[in-house]
Amino acid sequence: MTADYSATEMMICVTARIMQDDSTAFIGTGIPMLAASLAQRLYAPNLIPIFEFGGTGAQLEQLPRAVGEARTFHRAVAASGICDIMETAQRGFIDYGFLGGAQIDMYGNLNSTVIGSYYPPQVRLPGSGGGNDVGSLCWRTISVMRHDKRRFVPRCDFVTTPGYLTGCGAREAAGLPRNTGPIQVISTLGKMGFDVGNTYRMTLEAVFPNITIQDIIENTGFELLILGDVETLDPPTAEELRILREEIDPDRLYI
Amino acid sequence: MHVLEEGRGELIQVPDIEAFREWNRTRKSRRLEDKRMTEQEAIRAFVTDGCYIGTELYGTVRCPMSLSREVVRQSPKNLRVAGQGVLELDLWLAAGLVEALDITYIGLEVYGTSHVLRRAVESQQVKRTAEWSNAAISWRLKAAAMGIPFLPIRSMLGTDTFRYSAAKVVEDPFTHQKICLLPALILDVGLIHVHRADRFGNAQIEGISGFAFELARASKRLIISAEEIVETEQIRQYPDRTIIPYYLVDAVVHAPFGSHPGEMVYVYARDEEEIRAWVEASQTVDGASGYLNRFIHSVPDHMAYLNLIGEERLAKLRGEAERR
Numbered sequence: 280m281t282a283d284y285s286a287t288e289m290m291i292c293v294t295a296r297i298m299q300d301d302s303t304a305f306i307g308t309g310i311p312m313l314a315a316s317l318a319q320r321l322y323a324p325n326l327i328p329i330f331e332f333g334g335t336g337a338q339l340e341q342l343p344r345a346v347g348e349a350r351t352f353h354r355a356v357a358a359s360g361i362c363d364i365m366e367t368a369q370r371g372f373i374d375y376g377f378l379g380g381a382q383i384d385m386y387g388n389l390n391s392t393v394i395g396s397y398y399p400p401q402v403r404l405p406g407s408g409g410g411n412d413v414g415s416l417c418w419r420t421i422s423v424m425r426h427d428k429r430r431f432v433p434r435c436d437f438v439t440t441p442g443y444l445t446g447c448g449a450r451e452a453a454g455l456p457r458n459t460g461p462i463q464v465i466s467t468l469g470k471m472g473f474d475v476g477n478t479y480r481m482t483l484e485a486v487f488p489n490i491t492i493q494d495i496i497e498n499t500g501f502e503l504l505i506l507g508d509v510e511t512l513d514p515p516t517a518e519e520l521r522i523l524r525e526e527i528d529p530d531r532l533y534i
Numbered sequence: 535m536h537v538l539e540e541g542r543g544e545l546i547q548v549p550d551i552e553a554f555r556e557w558n559r560t561r562k563s564r565r566l567e568d569k570r571m572t573e574q575e576a577i578r579a580f581v582t583d584g585c586y587i588g589t590e591l592y593g594t595v596r597c598p599m600s601l602s603r604e605v606v607r608q609s610p611k612n613l614r615v616a617g618q619g620v621l622e623l624d625l626w627l628a629a630g631l632v633e634a635l636d637i638t639y640i641g642l643e644v645y646g647t648s649h650v651l652r653r654a655v656e657s658q659q660v661k662r663t664a665e666w667s668n669a670a671i672s673w674r675l676k677a678a679a680m681g682i683p684f685l686p687i688r689s690m691l692g693t694d695t696f697r698y699s700a701a702k703v704v705e706d707p708f709t710h711q712k713i714c715l716l717p718a719l720i721l722d723v724g725l726i727h728v729h730r731a732d733r734f735g736n737a738q739i740e741g742i743s744g745f746a747f748e749l750a751r752a753s754k755r756l757i758i759s760a761e762e763i764v765e766t767e768q769i770r771q772y773p774d775r776t777i778i779p780y781y782l783v784d785a786v787v788h789a790p791f792g793s794h795p796g797e798m799v800y801v802y803a804r805d806e807e808e809i810r811a812w813v814e815a816s817q818t819v820d821g822a823s824g825y826l827n828r829f830i831h832s833v834p835d836h837m838a839y840l841n842l843i844g845e846e847r848l849a850k851l852r853g854e855a856e857r858r
Contacts, residue, residue: 308643331668332591333742344644345620347595349799349856352742360743362676365669369688388693397698398663403655405641405648406617407695411667415689438694453692454703454712532644 284515286467288523288534289487292515294377294423294465296322302374303327305364305413309533310423311377312343316527317519329373331409333359342527346409365409368416371456376417378410379424382435385480385501386449387442387461387473389414389422390435397437407439414440415455419462426466431499443479468495470512474504485510535707541699543664546614546634547586549718551683557754562781568733569786570763573604573836576785580755581605584633585722586614588675588753591744593620594643594796594804598727598759600789600836602626607830616719618671621796621812625830627654628822634662636719638671645813650822665698666690666716672745674719679751686713724753726778727792729801731760732768735783738775741799750778759789761801789836791848803854805847 287310294314298304300323306315315328316339327336330343334351335358343350352358367373380389381404391410395401414420420442424430442461444450450460460479464471470485482504483495492509515523528534571579581587587605589598602622606629617623617637624640626632627650640651654660666674667689677685690696691703691714706713726746731737737758739746750756758778763786769776791798795808815825833839840848 332595332744344804345594346643347591347742347744348797348804349741353856358742360747361668361672361745362748365672365689392665392694397694399656399658401656403652405651406637406639406665407667408618408639408641409668411693411695412669412689415667415691416669437698438692440695441691441693444692450692454688454714455691456688 284520285534286487288515288520290423290465290467291317291523291534292519293470293512294421297421297463298323298326299374301325303329303372305329305331305368305373305376305417307378307409307413308346309379311379312339313523313527313533314377314423315339316342317523320522321519329364329367331364332361333364335359335364342532344532365412365416368412371418373417374419376413376420378413378420378422378440380410380422380440382430382432383422383424383464384432384435384442386444386446387422387464387481388435388438388444389440389442390437392437392439394436410440414442418459420460421463421465422461423465426468426495427498428500431501433501443473446479447477468498471503474506478504480504482506483509485512487512488514535704537702537704538712539703541696541701543698543700544662545700545717546636546662546664547719549678549683549720551681551718554678554720554754555681564781566734566780569735569783570733571785571787573601573759573787573789576757576787577601577604577608580723580757580784581608581610583611584614585610587723587725588616588721588749589619589622589725590746590749592618593622593624594809596727596739596744596798597622597793597796598725599794599796600792600839601725601757601759601787603830603836603839605631606826616671616721618668621809624648624650624812624816625826627651627660628816629826630659632660635660636664636666636671638666638668642813648816650816653819664700665695667695670699670701670716671719672748674716675745675748675752677716677718678720679748683718684715685718686715688713690714719752721749721753723755723757724749725757726750727759727789728778729760729798730762730764731758731786732764732766733786734766734780735778735786736766736769736776736780737778737783738769738772739777743777747777750782755784756782757785757787758783759787759792761790761792761798763788791840792836794843799856800858801855802848802851803856805851808843
C-alpha cells in the first residue's frame, strides 16, 4: 500500500502507464517528460521520446528542464534539428504527442496563447511553441493538465492547437492529416477520452481514487459525455512513487 | 492557385527573394577574410534601429546570450523579432527594444509564463504581433534558405494560430487538398552561438542543431559567437561537422560561456541559480530593470560579465556538463 501521493503524481503515473513500448512519442515540456522517464523505467523500455529541437530516442535518466537541453538527447539514437523532427511528424512517423495547455474545450482544442481577446489580451501566454504542430501532425495526441473549471472550458478563448475543432469532420475539412486527433486527456482528477466516429466530444473514462464522477462534473465547464462504465484507476504504486521522487524529480521541480 | 483563407496577422517582414539573391551576390564576400570582432563592434555594425532580427536556439540552450546582452547595452530601437525565445527575448522585451513580434513561444519553460512578455504585450508596448507555430517559424527560415518565396505545410490549419498569422490556405494544384502556405522569412540580422569557429566564420556545433542551419542561410547579416576560435586546419579536418560555411558569416566573436546562464552541451551545464535569479527578478518592472542594470549595463562587456559571475561558479558548471 502507498501512503500519501499528490494529484500531480497520480497524473504522471497514469500518463506513464498509457505510453506504449516501441512507439514514437513527441514529448512536450513538463509533466510529459516525467511520465516518459517513468514509462521507460517501468512500462515501455523501448519508448522513443522525440523532442522538438532534435533529440530522438534519449534515455531519460535525468529530467529535462527544457525541450532542447542535453538530457533530451542523452544516449539518444540521433541528435538532429527542429525541421527534421517536425518533418518526421508530418510524414506520419510519430505515433503519439503529449501536450499541455492553459485551456481545453470539449473537442480537445487547446489554448496556450491568450486569455481574453487577442490584442491587447487580458493575459498573454507563451504561444503555440511546438504545440500546434504536435496536435496537427502526430497520429494521436494526449493532453495532460490540471482539472478545474477555468481550464476545462466550453470554448477556448483562442484555439492554439487543434483538437477536433468544431467536431465531426472538421479536421479533415480544414486540411489536417486524415485519421489524426486527440484520444485522451489525463487530468488531476481522472482520465477522459473522445467519442471518436460520432460526436468527437470529450468523454469521461475513469476517475482517480477518492474522486467521484460528481467531482469531475463540478470541475468541468462543459458537459462531459459518459458513454460506458466509469472505472476507478489504481493509485500510484510504491515503486512508481519511489522512482518519481528519488530518481526522476529529486529536486521537486514538478512534484 | 486559389487562396481559400488568409490569416489576418501582419506580414512583419515581407520576403523579396530576388533582392535576397542580389544581396547574396553583391554584399556577401567570397574571400577568406578575418572577420573577428568584439561583441561591441559586431552589434554596432549590423544591428540597427528597426531591423528584423532573430536568435538561435533559445535562452537556456546554446543561445547567443553574450550577444543578446550587448544588444541591450547598445539599445537599438523598434526591433522586429522572430520570437522563439526564453531568456534572451525576455531581456530585450524588458529593455523595451521590441516593436513587433512574429511569436511562436516566449516563456520560461519549467518556470512558466514570462511576466515580461505579459507586461510588454498587455500594455501594447509591443505594437504588432503575429502568431506562428515552432515548425512554422523554422520552415519560414527554411524557405528563405531554399531561396523560394513560400513553403506548403500541414500544420497551423483550422486554428486561431493560423487566423492570427500571415499564412494563407490554398488548394494544392496537384492533389486538390487544402494546404497552408508560409511566407519565407529573410532576417536582416541573425545571431548564432556555436562550439567552434575559425576566424573566417566556418562554424561547427555539437549536439542538436536546433535551427542553426536554416537561420544561418536565411540571414542577410550573420553574427557568430563561438566558445572557441580554432585554426582553419581543424575545420578542414572535420568538414562534415561544419554547419555554417564562412561566406554566410559577417562577424565572428569569441565568447567563452557565451550561452550563460544557458547550457552548452559537452562544455558547461546551465546555471540554475542564475536562471532562477531572472525568473524572480522579472516578476516586476523594478526587479527586471535592477537585473538589467546589474548584469548588463554595469558591466562593459562579456568578459566583465563573466568576472561578475565568478570563476568558481563557471568551473562548477564546466564540471556539471553532459559527457559523451
